[in-house]
Amino acid sequence: FNKNYPFYTSSSKSMILHFKKYAKWIKKKLKKNASILEIGSNDGTFLQNFKNYFHIGFEPSKSVHDVAIKRNVKSINKFFNLQNINFLIKKKIKFDVIVGSNVICHIPNQNNLIKTMLKLLKENGKIIFEEPYLGSMYKKISYDQIYDEHIFIFSVNAINKISKLFDLELIDVLEQNTHGGSMRYVVGRKNVRTVSKNVENILKREKNLGQDTLESCIKFKLNCEISKKKLVEKIQSIKSRGKKIAGYAATSKSTTVLNYCDIGTNYIDCIFDTTKEKIGKYSPGKHIPIISYDSFYNQLPDYAYLFAWNHKEEIFKKEKEFINKGGRWISHVDI
Numbered sequence: 361f362n363k364n365y366p367f368y369t370s371s372s373k374s375m376i377l378h379f380k381k382y383a384k385w386i387k388k389k390l391k392k393n394a395s396i397l398e399i400g401s402n403d404g405t406f407l408q409n410f411k412n413y414f415h416i417g418f419e420p421s422k423s424v425h426d427v428a429i430k431r432n433v434k435s436i437n438k439f440f441n442l443q444n445i446n447f448l449i450k451k452k453i454k455f456d457v458i459v460g461s462n463v464i465c466h467i468p469n470q471n472n473l474i475k476t477m478l479k480l481l482k483e484n485g486k487i488i489f490e491e492p493y494l495g496s497m498y499k500k501i502s503y504d505q506i507y508d509e510h511i512f513i514f515s516v517n518a519i520n521k522i523s524k525l526f527d528l529e530l531i532d533v534l535e536q537n538t539h540g541g542s543m544r545y546v547v548g549r550k551n552v553r554t555v556s557k558n559v560e561n562i563l564k565r566e567k568n569l570g571q572d573t574l575e576s577c578i579k580f581k582l583n584c585e586i587s588k589k590k591l592v593e594k595i596q597s598i599k600s601r602g603k604k605i606a607g608y609a610a611t612s613k614s615t616t617v618l619n620y621c622d623i624g625t626n627y628i629d630c631i632f633d634t635t636k637e638k639i640g641k642y643s644p645g646k647h648i649p650i651i652s653y654d655s656f657y658n659q660l661p662d663y664a665y666l667f668a669w670n671h672k673e674e675i676f677k678k679e680k681e682f683i684n685k686g687g688r689w690i691s692h693v694d695i
């Protein structure tokens with residue numbers, strides 16, 4: 361998270377729509393004078409839906425913060441931590457809702473994070489966050505969810521336990537399709553709100569699956585090894601037929617796949633991406649050149665490796681021409 365952070369939430373149309381719907385869902389239960397704070401507010405894609413509310417976003421990366429400011433979103437170009445919220449504490453400002461999306465799992469010190477949130481949360485306030493879900497990762501064998509910034513992959517059981525440690529209560533959970541399978545968590549102070557049946561249901565499901573056991577971890581590891589073997593065999597077979605493979609979207613997740621499966625320029629010529637900051641650079645570790653998506657149709661590969669598989673609906677819709685021209689998609693997860 362730095363001045364040139366290259367991930368813009370608004371680079372995906374489906375994410376813009378998701379955050380619009382998400383905001384609508386939150387607003388249904390908010391009073392007109394309610395206040396909302398977002399941790400890791402990126403380019404303001406979510407908070408721009410709250411311009412009529414008292415809102416503040418904390419965004420440490422200048423590149424995306426600048427875009428949020430242009431969108432008239434109140435963005436603070438700082439990390440969300442005890443030191444940087446001092447100005448709010450001095451003014452005795454507290455919030456009805458504290459939101460974070462795909463950011464809570466990025467923060468190494470969860471204790472400090474929760475303590476900081478609690479300083480700003482009203483007595484009956486809610487902490488709402490969406491993060492990639494452990495259950496989906498196990499099911500899809502999407503081991504590429506594990507990468508540098510993803511320090512944690514949460515389960516409902518884990519969030520339930522962490523909440524209790526801070527006199528908080530998990531009051532609702534809602535499954536989401538975003539980011540290849542996520543969970544939305546709603547947490548409040550203990551005994552303030554009624555707990556939704558969803559919490560008990562999903563806790564029960566996780567228990568029945570043995571999701572929190574060592575056996576599940578070991579099974580996942582074996583599944584990853586099988587997935588790797590299958591993928592490398594598939595790619596080798598494509599290459600043995602003299603076909604060209606290119607990557608589609610230089611995602612953070614792709615770093616894990618390429619390095620874990622030892623796939624470099626011997627198999628994949630280049631990766632096409634739409635983000636200007638990534639063009640002209642190389643994939644970490646395997647050094648596959650990242651080139652502008654603008655030249656995708658001029659340098660059409662026979663196979664495109666869909667690294668952004670979590671955006672497949674949006675991408676398949678927009679790339680019908682690739683299929684019409686004889687192109688094929690591949691990935692390590694079912695697409």
Ligand code: TMP
Pocket residue numbers: 367371372373608609610611612613632633634635638653668671674675
């Ligand atoms: P992420 O999965 O690490 O968030 O990265 C998403 C990357 O995918 C980002 O660099 C933009 C790129 N991308 C495309 O190149 N084309 C697309 O259609 C979409 C949705 C994303």
